[in-house]
Each structure stands twice: as C-alpha cells, then as structure tokens.
Amino acid sequence: MVTELGGGAAAVSAIQAAGTLPVFLLAIPAGVLSDILDRRRFLVAVQFFMALVSTILAFLAVTGSLSVAAMIALTFAGGVGAALVGPTWQSIVPELVPREELKDAVALNSLGINIARAIGPAAGGAILAGLGAAATYGGDILSDVLVIGALLWWRRASTADKALPENFLGAFRAGLRYTRASKELHVVLLRAAVFFVFASSVWALLPLVARGELKGGAGFYGILMGAVGAGAIAGAMLLPRLRARCSANALLLGASLLSAAVMVTLALVPVKAVAFVALLVLGGAWIMSLTTFNGVAQGILPNWVRGRALAVYLTVFNGAMAAGSMGWGAVAEGIGVPSALLVSAAGLVVAAFVMNRVKLPTVEADLTSSHQWAEPLTADPVANDRGPVLILVDYRVARDRQAAFVSAMDRLSTERRRDGAYAWGLSQDSTDPERLVEWFMVESWAEHLRQHQRFSHAGADLQNEAVAFHSGAAPPLVTHLIGIDARSLSQIGSSPIL
Incomplete structure (x- = not known):
C-alpha cells in the first residue's frame, strides 16, 4: 500500500519500524502488567483497542482518505497494542497446560505465533489484491473479534498469590534486577540482537524487491509471503528432528547462513520463480531461529518473572528489527536495494561465526519454588512496606576451605540478586577469621517474603553446596535487620533514638 501511494524505500522502512518500535518502547512495562494484572481481562481490553485501530484504517480506505502519514501513525498505534499483548500471550502458556507438557506447549506456541506472522501478510496481500484495502482491514477486525471471543470463553483459574501483590514500580524494579543479574539471559539477548539487526534487512527491503527488482505487485508480494509461511510450516515440521541431532548453537548458525544465502539470491538473481524458492528457505530459517531463541529464553526463566523477562527479550528483538529496518532502508536509498542486501548478508555471515563462540545456555535448571526457607520469625508484626531489609x-x-567456599558463594550471589537482592556481599570477622558472614539487602519486608517464594530448587542446590562448607554444630544463623525511621518507630511503639 505504501508503494502504491508513492512511498519509497524510506517510507516502506518507516512502516516496518512503526510496527516494531512500540514494542521496543513498551514491552517492559507491558511485561510488568502481564505479571501483576488478570491476564485474560488485560488481553481482552487490548484486543478491543487493536480492533478500533483497524476500524479507523478501514474507514479511511473506504473514504479514499488513506495516506502514507496516516498509515504510519495507525501502524504505530497497532504496534502499541502488539507491544502490550506480546509478553502476556507468551506468559499464559503455563496456565493452559500441566507442568509436564509445558516444554512442548512453549514450542507449539512459539511456532504458532511465528507461522501466523508469516501467513498473515500472505493472506493480507491476497485480500488486498482481490478485494482492496478496506476488506483487508475488515478481515483484521474479524480476527480481533474471534480472539476476544476465545478469551471470553477461557475461564482463567486464579493462580497468582494474593497475599503479596506487587505494585507496578516495585514489579518493574524486580524485573530489571532479575534481568541485570541473569547471565544466561544476557547471552540470549546478545545473540538475538546481533542476529536480528542483520536479518531484518530482508524483511525491510522485501516489498521493494518484489516491486522493483521482480516487477511484481501486491498480489505477488502476497505470494512471496505465502512462500515464507509454507517454508515456516515445513521448518516447524522438521525442527523436532533437527533438535534431536543439533544443538541450539548449531541451529542458529545454520539459520544465519541460510538467511544470508537468501539475501544473496534475491540480490543477484531477480527471477520470480527463484525468489519464491528462496523465500521458502527463508521461512524455514526464520522459524528455526525464532523458535530457538524463544525456547531457550523460556527454559531459563522462572514463572514469577516470566512476563517481565520475556518483555526484555521482545524489546531487544523488536528494537533490533526497528533499528535494522531503518538502517537498511537508509543504506538502500544510498547504494541500492541489491547492494544493501549483499552488505547485510556479508555482515550476517561474519556475525554468525563470531557469535557462535558465545554459547547459548544449555542446562534447564529446576526453577520452581523449593520452599526451603522457613518463614522469618518476628517479635512484632512487620508492615510489608518497611525496609530496606538486611539479611x-x-x-x-x-x-x-575458604577459597572453595567463596567460589560457591559467588555462584549463589547470582541467585540472590535474581530473586530480589539489590546488594550482596561476603565479609570476614576481623577477630575470628573462620567466621564468614553473607549479607544481602532487599528493598522491603514484602519483597523479602516474595524472595522466600521465589527461591528455586536450582538455588537450593547452590545454597546446599555452600552450607556443606559450614563447620558449626548448628545450621548457619540467619538474622533479619529492618530499616527504621520515625514512621516505623511509631508503628512499633518505640521512642525516637538519637
């Protein structure tokens, strides 16, 4: 539609960026909302908003008022809706299936999302060519209505802990603390960012390739996207066998090389039949990479922070896609579409081999709550908002044995920080060198109680490894020190201390 309205490479790239930039800007707040709100009601409300955006686009198309500027603005609004629902759609998977089926359900959900992402544009191109823009947007409105109906039919069980509800800012900080402390997640985010910056070029420039290099229209672009969808389905069917034989790192390396080969083919062989076959290969490579990234991310995340951490992943994904789309659009304006594709393909090949040395996490630890920590004893009731708390x-x-103990505690410190500690340390008593004190701080009493709930079986294994070095007759002594101020002193009936 943008090319038919007279837009060039920059306008086409701007449309791509308008759809993905809101996810980059809003995914993390959306992840917080997905973890603290009723997910079903939240999804219904946002789907209504997205249906309204499509209704406005349909009205503009019917009245002949559709312009490039309006399409960019309303695509951005639709991107806001996509940003809000993205983390929530992925976070509800554990609520829909038993725990033993979660791994397969996560894979199926990822495949469904990304196959739909490929098939949707193909259907849109076919409807656009046959019935026009208004009917295309009307089909999108119908899809929103069907989704809303499915959500209203779903009776969500109440699984969230109501005793310690999180507020938005506290949940936001907890999510960022977890992300900052999780080295495994850092690897996934780095690998994803590098891959999508280079791979985004084919998606940003494909409409221009279809119209300019291949001399096709909207219908042919829809056919190409249909080839991507068919390739994604074929790739999804082959993926279980490939997973059984190849590591996640090998799958990503193969997906990168296949994607680069498609870019080179589109740039050097502007033949429609060849492009169709190339897009079949791209669909398989794309679903392979997306599912691998998503599967690894899901496997290393505990449920309590799943929405927030996945939102960070989606932020990196869409930020890389948005930056890549704008960047490759500018490159194409300067050196031409074929040359831009060749440059991005070369960059993707180099990046693939360099990043293959940064291995993805391979061990899926047991991140369910261990309930190992006993409830802390208190002389008087403690208000949830009191803090900070020093443990x-x-x-x-x-x-x-202290060198080995310090090494074990260093590994445990990561778990403490991910579960809510904003500071951690290990100190030695100057008068008793064999007395070592671990200390960590959390922002409030409620957050420390949540830390009790979050402490996983994997964390318990690390703690048990550290406790094995303890030589005392009794278990290590745990002390809780709570910050005081004038208000907290009045609550516990004490006089101010000067």
Whole structure:
C-alpha cells in the first residue's frame, strides 16, 4: 500500500519500524502488567483497542482518505497494542497446560505465533489484491473479534498469590534486577540482537524487491509471503528432528547462513520463480531461529518473572528489527536495494561465526519454588512496606576451605540478586577469621517474603553446596535487620533514638 501511494524505500522502512518500535518502547512495562494484572481481562481490553485501530484504517480506505502519514501513525498505534499483548500471550502458556507438557506447549506456541506472522501478510496481500484495502482491514477486525471471543470463553483459574501483590514500580524494579543479574539471559539477548539487526534487512527491503527488482505487485508480494509461511510450516515440521541431532548453537548458525544465502539470491538473481524458492528457505530459517531463541529464553526463566523477562527479550528483538529496518532502508536509498542486501548478508555471515563462540545456555535448571526457607520469625508484626531489609547468614568455615567456599558463594550471589537482592556481599570477622558472614539487602519486608517464594530448587542446590562448607554444630544463623525511621518507630511503639 505504501508503494502504491508513492512511498519509497524510506517510507516502506518507516512502516516496518512503526510496527516494531512500540514494542521496543513498551514491552517492559507491558511485561510488568502481564505479571501483576488478570491476564485474560488485560488481553481482552487490548484486543478491543487493536480492533478500533483497524476500524479507523478501514474507514479511511473506504473514504479514499488513506495516506502514507496516516498509515504510519495507525501502524504505530497497532504496534502499541502488539507491544502490550506480546509478553502476556507468551506468559499464559503455563496456565493452559500441566507442568509436564509445558516444554512442548512453549514450542507449539512459539511456532504458532511465528507461522501466523508469516501467513498473515500472505493472506493480507491476497485480500488486498482481490478485494482492496478496506476488506483487508475488515478481515483484521474479524480476527480481533474471534480472539476476544476465545478469551471470553477461557475461564482463567486464579493462580497468582494474593497475599503479596506487587505494585507496578516495585514489579518493574524486580524485573530489571532479575534481568541485570541473569547471565544466561544476557547471552540470549546478545545473540538475538546481533542476529536480528542483520536479518531484518530482508524483511525491510522485501516489498521493494518484489516491486522493483521482480516487477511484481501486491498480489505477488502476497505470494512471496505465502512462500515464507509454507517454508515456516515445513521448518516447524522438521525442527523436532533437527533438535534431536543439533544443538541450539548449531541451529542458529545454520539459520544465519541460510538467511544470508537468501539475501544473496534475491540480490543477484531477480527471477520470480527463484525468489519464491528462496523465500521458502527463508521461512524455514526464520522459524528455526525464532523458535530457538524463544525456547531457550523460556527454559531459563522462572514463572514469577516470566512476563517481565520475556518483555526484555521482545524489546531487544523488536528494537533490533526497528533499528535494522531503518538502517537498511537508509543504506538502500544510498547504494541500492541489491547492494544493501549483499552488505547485510556479508555482515550476517561474519556475525554468525563470531557469535557462535558465545554459547547459548544449555542446562534447564529446576526453577520452581523449593520452599526451603522457613518463614522469618518476628517479635512484632512487620508492615510489608518497611525496609530496606538486611539479611545476615553466619557461616563457620575452616581457613583451608575458604577459597572453595567463596567460589560457591559467588555462584549463589547470582541467585540472590535474581530473586530480589539489590546488594550482596561476603565479609570476614576481623577477630575470628573462620567466621564468614553473607549479607544481602532487599528493598522491603514484602519483597523479602516474595524472595522466600521465589527461591528455586536450582538455588537450593547452590545454597546446599555452600552450607556443606559450614563447620558449626548448628545450621548457619540467619538474622533479619529492618530499616527504621520515625514512621516505623511509631508503628512499633518505640521512642525516637538519637
């Protein structure tokens, strides 16, 4: 539609960026909302908003008022809706299936989303060519209505813990703390960002390739997207066998090389039949990469922060796609579409081999709650918002074992930070060198109680490894120190201390 309205490479790239930039800007707040709100009601409300955006686009198309500027603005609005629902759609998967089926359900959900992402544009191109823009947007409105109906039919069980509800800012900070402390997630985010910056060129420039290099219209573009969809389905069917034989790193390397080969083919062989076959290959490579990234991310995340951490992943994904789309559009304006595709293909090949040295996480630890920590004892009731809270854990460790103990505690520190601690340390008593004290701080009493709930079986294994170095007759002594101020002193009936 943009090319038919007279837009060039920059306008086409701007449409791509308008759809993905809101996810980059809003995915993390959306992830927070998905973790603290009723997910079914939240999804219904946003689907209504997205249906309204499509209704406005349909009205503009019927009245002949559709313009490039209006399409960019309303695509951005639709992108806002996509940003809000993205983390929530992925987060509800554990609510829909038993725990033993979660891994397969996550894979199926990822395949469904990305196959739909490929088939949707193909259907849109076919409807656009046959019935026009108004009917195309009308089909989108119908899809929103069907989704709303499915959500209203779903009776969501109440699974969230109501005793310690999180507010938006607290949940936002907890999500960022987890992301900052998770080294495994850092690897996934780095690999995804590098891949999508280079791979985005084929999506940003494909409409121009279809119209300019291949001399096709909207209908032919729809055929090409249909080839992507067919390739995605074929790739999805082959993926279980490939997973059984290849590691996640090998799958990503293969997907990168196949995607680069498609870019080179589109740039050097402007033949419609060849482009159709190339797009079949691209669909398979794309679903392979997306499902691998998503599967690894889901496998390393606990349920309590799943929406927020997936939102960070979606932010990186869409930020890389938006930046790549704008960047490759500008490159294409300067050196031409074929040359831009060749440059991006070369960059993708180099990046694939360099990033293959940064291995993706392979171990899926048990991140369910261990309930290992006993409820903390208090002399008086403690208000949930009191804080900060300093937790001390006293160990006795022989000097010849302290180096190994410190190494074990360093691994445990990551777990403490991911579960809510904003500071952590290990100190030695100057008068008793065998007394080592672990200390960490959380922002409030409620957050520390949530830390009790979040402590996983994987974290328990790390803690047990550290406790094994303890030589005292009794278990390590745990002390809780709560910050005081004038208000908290009045709550516990104490006089101010000067």
